Amino acid sequence: MPAKKLKTYLDDNQVRYVTIKHSSAYTAQEIAAKTHISGKEVAKTVMIKVDRNLAMCVLPASYKVNFDLLQEVFGKEKVALATEEEFKYFFPDCEVGAMPPFGNLYDLDVYVAQTLAEDDMIAFNAGNHTEMIQMKYEDFNRLVQPHVFRFSQKEVAIPGDPSERWGMDY
Template identity: 65%
Template sequence: MPVKKLKTFLDEKNVKYVSIKHSSAYTAQEIASSVHVSGKEFAKTVIIKIGEKMAMAVLPASYQVDFKLLSEVFGSKNVTLASEAEFKYHFPDCEVGAMPPFGHLYDMEVYVAEVFRGNNYIAFNAGSHTEIIRMAYEDFERLAEPKILKFSWKTVSLPRDPSERWEEDL
């Protein structure tokens, strides 16, 4: 059961959270939509490499990592997306691609997109493609102790029909 380690940690810290089970979904936008959470509140955890060191980049489902910004922040041209083959063994209790954004549970640093700071809540995969955790953002920041950075930009959803309005957020 992938979510056990995370729930045990949250329970030990007396954090209030909601666990939401959903049908299998793999993209952050798909999960956010299926559980009725905004794309700005649902966090996706992207594993990046800074040189040879792996870290978590946590950003809203409706955003993309800007590797140029990350390279500037870290003063390195060698900031890239880690491949599944490179990171899957770091998360033995998680389904690949469903890692929760608590890097200290996996000996990784966590970098969080500054846009989350305006949120009351954060939701994220709980180690599986069928369950998420939703909790107060303030509690997440206190427990995860992430470094808050500007490294992402919002994706734009084009209307399917020209008469439709542009979506601001999911």
């Protein structure tokens, strides 16, 4: 079952979503392959620190965070990848590494890659490594109200993924 907190939040806000079960997968690209959903629509959550504050970066499965671009956005503030030890206690209802991109439920800022925001749908971990939720990006945006900008680049192509694009997140 998806993280109870997330499911309750979506239901309370009358959001239509689909829960998709899959065999255990620990990376967003594995999930995309197992569920046959475009790697461009499967979102991964990467935890970062901006100075000493934790935040979520949400980007397509086949992209990676470009810390130089993030540093440009945040200017003088130090931006770095957060360690598992630094964030695991923020998500008591989730398996480590399977946090849904709803930082608003955990008092965290959310930053979404421009490429992901251009899609009609978004799919993401539902709090564990065997389920994901797929919903309209428009609903996600309305509920989370993330900061959207360019901070990612294509990592590797997912074979057969029609959304294959190389280079920066434009």
